[in-house]
Amino acid sequence: MAKDLYEVLGVSRDASEAEIKKAFRHKARELHPDVNKAPNAEDQFKELNEAYDVLSDANKRAQYDRFGTIPGAAGSSPYGGGSGYVDFEDLFGGGFGGMGDIFSTFFGGSAGGGRTVRKEGRDMGIGLRLTLEEVARGVKKEIVYDRLAPCPDCDGSGLGEGGREVTCPECNGKGRVVTVQRTFLGDMQSSSTCPKCHGTGSSIENPCPECEGQGRVPDRQKVSVEVPAGVRDGQQLRVSSFGEAGMQGAAAGDLIVTVRIQPHEFYERDGEDLHVQVSVPMVQAALGAEIEVDGIFDDEEVPVRIPEGTQNGQVIRCKGFGMPRLRSDARGDLYVHVEVEIPRRLSKREREILEELADEMGEDVSEARSPLQKLRDMF
Structure with a gap:
């Protein structure tokens, strides 16, 4: 029998969202393979991630509480929630593939090893898949993703109770230390990142126990993104300060949303213009006719005049029935490609x-x- 997800996280079934987040972070620190060298640490961390993925989402949690199955798993009920339209992209060095990568970054931010710690948060990249209809009318989408977010316990300062930021006594605030080594050629001087403050020039007395003085913690973020009508495939939208949070109150990076437009069943887009193929009976093509085709908007009918003697492959332009132009009331054109339909059987x-x-x-x-x-x- 599958393990109880509440038991995996170590919380009660009526635990609040904040309690679930805190329990996940504490257990993740214990089980992450960067810290825990036990043979089954990776499997336990994956199990913990799966439990958090379900219980941190209101829709998935409701389904799990009702049906006892994990949304999206084989044999589970089809009523799961979740975004389902986000792809992580490694833009500007800030893309993440999941909580495992974020915890690796989190541990790296507080680790030594002579590395200089970057205090400013990095940009993060996400690909957002949209239909052509959504792009035509503009849409507001809620994105759910994982990031290093400001610590809720210390408001991102990294300070615990009675804590304060002090100048690093090891490097006197310079972030680097100079060492002198005696050799047969004389004294050799070298400079390296301060091992105590990791290049920041300061350290914290009494750091916040939740974030270990970083001022940021791995968290699941929700943000609404306004996609304007008429955006093109590959176009990027910037959501300020929703990338990786900075350390100890430093500036956060941005979230870079790259629009990915799904192929349409009927329409093909060319800039602001649309192309569609329509079958026309040979009699209508020969005599001419007035027909209607579905437009890109709901309930939009586009009148198309089929001229007398229309040939197979002929293209008819319908002005102003294409895609909206970005940040404009104007629209491109619709090009109807005629396919003359010859009956296969005759009475x-x-x-x-x-x-x-x-x-x-x-x-x-x-x-x-x-x-x-x-x-x-x-x-």
């Missing part, structure tokens, strides 16, 4: 009419017909 009367037309137009269409074809024409 006896239809054949007679076409043969009369061929005779009138001086076209020779006589050919030997099999007894089976003649019998079929009779019926």
Whole structure:
């Protein structure tokens, strides 16, 4: 039997969202493979991640509480929540593939090893998949993703109770230390990152126990993104300060949202113009007709005039029925590509009419017909 997700996180079934987040962070610090060298640490961390993924999402948690299954798992109920339209991208060095990568960054931010710690948060990149209809009308999307966010216990300062930031006594606030080594060639002087403050020039007395003095913690973030009508595939939208949080109150990075437009079943986009293929019966193509095609907006019908004598492959322009232009009331055009439809089977009367037309137009269409074809024409 699958483990109880509440038991995995070590919380009660009526635990609040804040309690679930705090329990996850504490257990993740214990189980992350960067810290825990036990053989099964990675499996336990994955199990913990799965439990948090479900219980931190209101829709998924409600389904789990009701059905006892993990949303999205084989054999589970199909009523799961979640975004389902986000791809993480490694933009500007700040993209993350999940909580495992974020905890690695978190531990790296407080680790030694002679590395200089970057205090400012990095930009993060996310790809947002949209339909062509959503792009045409503009849409507001809620994105759910993982990031290093300001610590809620210390408001991002990194200070615990009675804590304060002091100048690093090891480097006197310079962030680097100079060492002198005696060699047979004389004294050799070298400079390296301060091992105590990791290059920041300061240290914290009585750091916040929740974030270990960093001022940021791994968290699941929700943000609403306004996508304007008319954006193009690959276009980027910047959400200020929703990237990686800075250390100890330093500036946060931005969230860079890259629009990814899904292929459409009927329409093909070319800038602000749309192209669509429409089948037209040969009689309408020959005599001309007025038809309607569905527009890109809901309930929009586009009138299309089929000129007399329209040929197969002919393109008809419908001005002003394409995609909206970005930040404008204007629209591109709709180009209708005509495919003249030739009937595969004719009734006896239809054949007679076409043969009369061929005779009138001086076209020779006589050919030997099999007894089976003649019998079929009779019926």
